[in-house]
Amino acid sequence: MEHKARYFLDMVDRVIALRSGRIAGSWGSGELDHTLERLEELGADAGGYSYRDPRSVQGDVVLEATDVEAGYPGRVVARLGELTLRRGEVLALVGPNGGGKTTLLKTLAGLQKPLAGSINGGRTFYMPQHPDYMFLFNTVRREVEEVKRLTGVDITMLGPAFSWINSVMDRSPYRLSHGQRRWLALAIALASNADVYLLDEPTTGIDVSLYRSLSPVFEELRRRAGVVVATHDVRVVAEHADRVYMVLDGVAREVDKSDAVGWLERAWR
Amino acid sequence: MMQSGGLRGRGGSFSIPAVFVYAIWITVLGVATGDPGKLAVTALLTGLPGLLLGYRRFKLLVILIVFSLVGTFINMLLLYNTGDVVASIGPIVVREEAWRRTLSLDLRIVTLAGAGLLVSANISPRDAVRSLESELGLPRGLAFSLAFALRMLPLVYKDLQEVLGVRRMRGYRRIPLTPGDYRSLLMPLLSISIERGLWVGIAAELRGLSIRPRRRVRPRFKPMDLLLIALGVVQSLVVASLVGV
Numbered sequence: 001m002e003h004k005a006r007y008f009l010d011m012v013d014r015v016i017a018l019r020s021g022r023i024a025g026s027w028g029s030g031e032l033d034h035t036l037e038r039l040e041e042l043g044a045d046a047g048g049y050s051y052r053d054p055r056s057v058q059g060d061v062v063l064e065a066t067d068v069e070a071g072y073p074g075r076v077v078a079r080l081g082e083l084t085l086r087r088g089e090v091l092a093l094v095g096p097n098g099g100g101k102t103t104l105l106k107t108l109a110g111l112q113k114p115l116a117g118s119i120n121g122g123r124t125f126y127m128p129q130h131p132d133y134m135f136l137f138n139t140v141r142r143e144v145e146e147v148k149r150l151t152g153v154d155i156t157m158l159g160p161a162f163s164w165i166n167s168v169m170d171r172s173p174y175r176l177s178h179g180q181r182r183w184l185a186l187a188i189a190l191a192s193n194a195d196v197y198l199l200d201e202p203t204t205g206i207d208v209s210l211y212r213s214l215s216p217v218f219e220e221l222r223r224r225a226g227v228v229v230a231t232h233d234v235r236v237v238a239e240h241a242d243r244v245y246m247v248l249d250g251v252a253r254e255v256d257k258s259d260a261v262g263w264l265e266r267a268w269r
Numbered sequence: 270m271m272q273s274g275g276l277r278g279r280g281g282s283f284s285i286p287a288v289f290v291y292a293i294w295i296t297v298l299g300v301a302t303g304d305p306g307k308l309a310v311t312a313l314l315t316g317l318p319g320l321l322l323g324y325r326r327f328k329l330l331v332i333l334i335v336f337s338l339v340g341t342f343i344n345m346l347l348l349y350n351t352g353d354v355v356a357s358i359g360p361i362v363v364r365e366e367a368w369r370r371t372l373s374l375d376l377r378i379v380t381l382a383g384a385g386l387l388v389s390a391n392i393s394p395r396d397a398v399r400s401l402e403s404e405l406g407l408p409r410g411l412a413f414s415l416a417f418a419l420r421m422l423p424l425v426y427k428d429l430q431e432v433l434g435v436r437r438m439r440g441y442r443r444i445p446l447t448p449g450d451y452r453s454l455l456m457p458l459l460s461i462s463i464e465r466g467l468w469v470g471i472a473a474e475l476r477g478l479s480i481r482p483r484r485r486v487r488p489r490f491k492p493m494d495l496l497l498i499a500l501g502v503v504q505s506l507v508v509a510s511l512v513g514v
Contacts, residue, residue: 109438
């Protein structure tokens with residue numbers, strides 16, 4: 001069972017697409033050439049991505065890190081030489097699993113003390129990979145009310161893509177679909193009015209339509225603040241990132257965006 | 270078929286069945302009595318050693334347990350501050366009922382948490398599932414559930430750190446003080462644990478938990494188990510009021 005169909009077609013003998021609880025299509029190994037197009041027509045995550053050239057952002061500096069060592073006492077997980085993030089800029093952090101992206105992200109967010117080096121900047125907001133960590137109350141309504149009480153932002157007014165929230169106000173946030181939980185977590189982050197948003201794998205496990213609906217929120221975060229996003233998702237890097245750092249062998253280095261996109265594509269194949 | 274010799278595994282100086290049965294028994298005693306005098310004995314003999322042993326691995330959890338003891342005191346002051354004056358701390362007057370209820374609940378928390386941490390700090394989940402099923406003969410599903418609960422503790426601890434971080438990001442106290450704080454802390458932990466438990470259960474079944482052949486071995490006890498037996502007997506006698514404490 002997988003959303004990212006385009007990376008798995010060469011590994012399977014048959015593809016079955018489900019939609020609204022029914023089998024919407026089934027293709028054998030002889031028909032796989034046309035499968036991607038058909039899957040995309042059905043709304044599955046089978047298409048490519050649109051590459052956007054990196055922007056040159058001139059906003060104020062919201063995060064500066066120098067010679068940072070992130071990890072735990074006696075164990076350095078990731079090293080970062082220099083990093084400067086400006087408001088309006090999206091910086092992607094890529095690299096293999098277990099490479100230290102999350103540890104570095106938490107250190108930049110101030111949740112973990114750096115073992116060495118200095119980190120300066122404005123208010124940070126870290127969004128964990130698991131959206132359930134973000135919720136503190138037993139109904140969506142309480143979450144909405146608490147966000148409004150603390151930040152003055154009514155997240156039910158974020159736009160038409162978020163209108164579904166009114167029909168689930170009395171439901172537990174933990175009973176929402178995975179995509180809805182991601183949405184709600186991002187909305188809570190958005191309301192926090194931070195200078196730097198640090199997002200850990202924000203698009204894991206979501207289908208293409210949800211990814212498209214999350215993109216405006218992502219752009220809204222970028223418009224207000226600087227964004228650092230740890231991701232394996234080639235779409236996030238290709239479509240949103242202005243700069244890319246790759247964490248490899250415990251060292252985070254800035255790399256060319258098109259090289260990073262190529263690396264992510266190869267890593268999946 | 271019974272085999273001689275016990276299971277090898279982590280259990281420190283004590284055997285796994287002995288630690289497990291001891292912890293269960295002390296938990297039963299802690300729930301059975303509400304008398305602060307009797308609970309003081311179980312808290313002293315089991316609770317405190319358990320918390321001290323557990324502190325090495327679950328530092329933050331033990332700190333939170335200590336904070337919850339203070340929270341209990343505040344709640345009892347607000348809800349049950351009646352009877353004779355026991356103590357005055359500045360403008361705060363502590364009365365008999367609040368004091369008695371605080372003692373009773375706090376000593377019970379220390380007893381139960383200590384008993385749980387005694388198991389968690391000494392037994393690995395893998396050893397536990399083998400020992401509980403093969404040596405104690407517990408039903409497979411129950412043994413697996415108990416062992417998984419042990420495995421969950423470090424995971425819950427990791428979850429707790431994530432939730433505390435998010436609380437700070439969202440502008441709440443990092444360390445919970447009020448009942449509302451505790452509720453908002455426990456909600457995500459319970460929800461995530463339930464979902465995790467559900468999927469682990471499914472995965473265990475898919476990997477053939479129910480159809481795995483059962484092997485019985487004779488429990489192998491260690492000399493230090495006598496200490497646990499002695500402690501268990503003393504606490505049982507105290508709770509049963511055969512000893513004038």
